[in-house]
Amino acid sequence: MRIGKVYLIGxxxxxxxxxxxxxxxCLEKADVVLxxxxxxxxxxxxxxxxxxxxxxxxxxxxxxxxQEEIHRLLIxxxxxxxxxxxxxxxxPFVFGRGGEEAEMLAEQxxxxxxxxxxxxxxAVPAYAGIPVTHRTLASTVTFVTxxxxxxxxxxxxxxxxxxxxxxxxxxxxxxxxxxxxxxxLMEEGKSGDTPIALIQWGTYPKxxxxxxxxxxxxxxxxxxxIQPPTIIVIGQVVQLRxxxxxxxxxxxxxxxxxxxxARSQAFELSRLLxxxxxxxxxxxxxxxxxxxxxxxADDAIGHLDTFQWLVLTSVNGVQxxxxxxxxxxxxxxxxxxxxxxxxxxxxxxxxxxxxVQADVVPSKFQAExxxxxxxxxxxxxxxxxxxxxAQAREILPEELRRLGAEVQVVSVYQTVIPQAAxxxxxxxxxxxxxxxxxxxxxxxxRNFVELFGGMKELKKNLQHTxxxxxxxxxxxxxxxxxxxxxxxxxxxxxxxxxEALVEYRQRQxxxxxxx
Numbered sequence: 329m330r331i332g333k334v335y336l337i338g339x340x341x342x343x344x345x346x347x348x349x350x351x352x353x354c355l356e357k358a359d360v361v362l363x364x365x366x367x368x369x370x371x372x373x374x375x376x377x378x379x380x381x382x383x384x385x386x387x388x389x390x391x392x393x394x395q396e397e398i399h400r401l402l403i404x405x406x407x408x409x410x411x412x413x414x415x416x417x418x419x420p421f422v423f424g425r426g427g428e429e430a431e432m433l434a435e436q437x438x439x440x441x442x443x444x445x446x447x448x449x450x451a452v453p454a455y456a457g458i459p460v461t462h463r464t465l466a467s468t469v470t471f472v473t474x475x476x477x478x479x480x481x482x483x484x485x486x487x488x489x490x491x492x493x494x495x496x497x498x499x500x501x502x503x504x505x506x507x508x509x510x511x512x513l514m515e516e517g518k519s520g521d522t523p524i525a526l527i528q529w530g531t532y533p534k535x536x537x538x539x540x541x542x543x544x545x546x547x548x549x550x551x552x553x554i555q556p557p558t559i560i561v562i563g564q565v566v567q568l569r570x571x572x573x574x575x576x577x578x579x580x581x582x583x584x585x586x587x588x589x590a591r592s593q594a595f596e597l598s599r600l601l602x603x604x605x606x607x608x609x610x611x612x613x614x615x616x617x618x619x620x621x622x623x624x625a626d627d628a629i630g631h632l633d634t635f636q637w638l639v640l641t642s643v644n645g646v647q648x649x650x651x652x653x654x655x656x657x658x659x660x661x662x663x664x665x666x667x668x669x670x671x672x673x674x675x676x677x678x679x680x681x682x683x684v685q686a687d688v689v690p691s692k693f694q695a696e697x698x699x700x701x702x703x704x705x706x707x708x709x710x711x712x713x714x715x716x717x718a719q720a721r722e723i724l725p726e727e728l729r730r731l732g733a734e735v736q737v738v739s740v741y742q743t744v745i746p747q748a749a750x751x752x753x754x755x756x757x758x759x760x761x762x763x764x765x766x767x768x769x770x771x772x773x774r775n776f777v778e779l780f781g782g783m784k785e786l787k788k789n790l791q792h793t794x795x796x797x798x799x800x801x802x803x804x805x806x807x808x809x810x811x812x813x814x815x816x817x818x819x820x821x822x823x824x825x826x827e828a829l830v831e832y833r834q835r836q837x838x839x840x841x842x843x
Contacts, residue, residue: 332406334433336426338419338445339367343455343531346446347371354443359410362401365392366417366557368532375413380405395425399432406438419447423473423500449498452530452559456537457572460496465564468495474502474509474560491516496563503528503558507546513562514542523566528558533584533607535576539566578605579830579837586753586765588613588772591746593643597766600826609762611753613775615746616644619718622652625738628713629653632662635736636710639698640686641671641720643678648740649715650682660684667705669698674821693820694801695724699731708732718742719771721801745775754780757789764794764829768822770805773797783810794832798825 335354340346355361355374363372365385372381382401384393398414405412420426420442433440449471453460460469470493472485490497491513502509503526514520520543528536540548542562575581583606587594591612598608619625628635629652640646653662660683670676670686672693679686688705690697702712711734714725718739725735756762767773780786787810795813797803799820803813815832817824 330409331439332408332410332412334402334406334412334414334438334440335443336414336416336420336430336440337443338424338426338447339363339371339415339417340446341418341448341451341455341531342366342368342529343451344368344370346451346531347374348443348445351443351445354441355413355415357411358413360405361413361415362398363415364417367415371415395428399429402429402433403436403438416445417448419445422447422449422471448530448557448559449500452527453498453525453561453565455531455535455575456525456527456561457569457574457576458525458561458565459568459572460498460561460565462565462568465568466495468493470495470497472497472499472502474499474505485512487512488516491518493563496561496565499560499562501556502560503549503554503556506549506554506560509560510542510546518542522562523564525561525566525569526552526554526558527561528554528556530557530559531575533582533602533605537569537573537576539569575605579834581605583607583763583833584609584756584761585829586611586762588766588776589768590614590616592616593768597768597822597826600823604826604830606764606829609753609756611748612746613748613772613779614769615744616648616741617744618648619739619742624736625649625652625715625740626656628736628738629656629658629662632666632713634711635666635713637669637702637707637712637733638663638666639669639671639702639712639714639724640675640679641695641698641714641716641724643675644717644741645715646670646675646678646682650679650684652740669702671695671698672820694799695721695727698724699727702728702733703731710734711736713738715740717771743771743775745779748779750779754789757793760792762793764796765790766796766798766825766829767802767806768798768825770802773802773806773809773811777809777811786811794829796825796829796832798822 337351337354352374358375358379360380361372361375362382362384384398402412416424416426418424450460499509520541522542524540524542524545526538526549538548538552538554580601585601585606585608587597587608587610589597594610601608663684667687669688670679673689676686676689688701690701707728709732712728714737725737728735777783795806795811796815797806797813798817800816803816806813815828817828
């Protein structure tokens, strides 16, 4: 029987990029993942799709699953021969009860490993622009629990000593006990003008920071409605935030942005939005499937030597065409002697993954650009194969035929509308939680409108929402359907779309400041 093992992994404070390389490797081979409330659910995507995922965090409005039950689950899964990942927020040994779990596993002679994580005690202040130590301001840092075990029957914190610390105090899990923490420190002599920062949901796009002094921070926290999870930082280093606030100063910070791309393609856009400080909300309105019938595509692939040109109009077209080529026992060598035209650089990059370089990439990343370059190349009397989606604009084959080319169009994939959490998204649109909606193709626009009940229903919820489109064709489709388009990328690429959104929001910010 396969021998099971437990990996106690620190998930970091929230930003998925702060997971360690070894932690990711352990997740990738997991059979079971037990994860906490503070472990970013996005990390579960690293686990195999068939892996069992068990939430062991908060139940209801505040109660946590009993630690004994977590211990029982760990033992049970290991005895089944499973590779078990216990994913804990921050570092498992910094106020995370990882020590108790490791102790139990050792007592039960269960094989285990500890995979340290980036602790929120250091990372969260850093994301708020606050170093916990500084050569001239703080030579020491003290980590303190803000929520002691109630079974102790009293506090074991040495408040007189904490009040006299010259360095930095960092309290974890202390939001609810903030009045007590402040009162005890000032009661023991800590000056009321000592700088303090409260950082809620640190390292997430929804991070919020409130800065004040011990004497006024409780009132400020009430006004700002600061809730857990919150890190409390006390000391002179808090003053450095004014100059070092890098995370919350990013151009898209705080903006919730709806990503309507297919789930398989949303990663690139979501990653770039996160890099600029945005919070992507994925709502796929399109899914890519094989065509209903491969006959025409297979016939064309069987006679590739009769074509002089292959035209690929999307990344999806490349993927589905090349995979079908492989399925039929062929590979890149079958394209020998053909000239290949890709609609844009991203499509050409995808083709290169299959060992083929595009001969032609137009400067305009749309059908009109392809027509321009192929007209110059001279296609009269030549056979052109276009591999594309089942539903697409007819301008390209029609115009190539007018230029004298013999054109064959084959469908290598089709798009369908997937199921989506429509009610939840509508609720967020209605409450103006979604600031921006992005569209990366005409199909995503049409599907979005259909999915959400047509324009009559949508108009009531999009009055204050910014619409961003990847290029003029997508923008034209959106306008035809009745959407107000605010941002159009200069090039038909995902990076260009994100850059256009950044420029638009920066203009808005400047206009607000100047007014």
